[in-house]
Amino acid sequence: MNITINASFLPHTDPEAALAFYRDILGFEVRLDVGQGTMRWLTVGPTGQPDTSIVLTPPAVDPGITADERRTIAEMMAKGTYAGILLATRDLDGTFDRLQASGVEVVQEPTEQPYGLRDCAVRDPSGNMVRIQELR
DSSP states (O other): OOOOOOEEEEEOSOHHHHHIIIIIITOOEEEEEEEETTEEEEEEEOTTOTTOEEEEEOTTOOTTOOHHHHHHHHHHHHHTOSOEEEEEESOHHHHHHHHHHTTOEEEEEEEEOTTSOEEEEEEOTTOOEEEEEEOO
């Protein structure tokens, strides 16, 4: 069996802010932009890796979700505990410097973790945790 990861989903609360972060700051290419207003589904991914994407979706749009569940999701997103993604780079310090200079919310500066990886953490404009580890 040969299975790969094609896409991962993250919620967004503002499609323009999401594009500014993932496209303009991280340098991902926009592959799809479907919908209008705040009801936009954006597919972005790293240049040169067409088979790996992040789908940025409006949160809690499933009709089966209750109003209480929507409130809980919004609260968790605001705290940065609802969703996250792990990215990787060979230049963690340069990437972190660029992120910090852009004004993103820094959660953790580059740190050598006790489990053997060096990484940092920021939040995207919707509150999602974005950890970036250093490839060695």
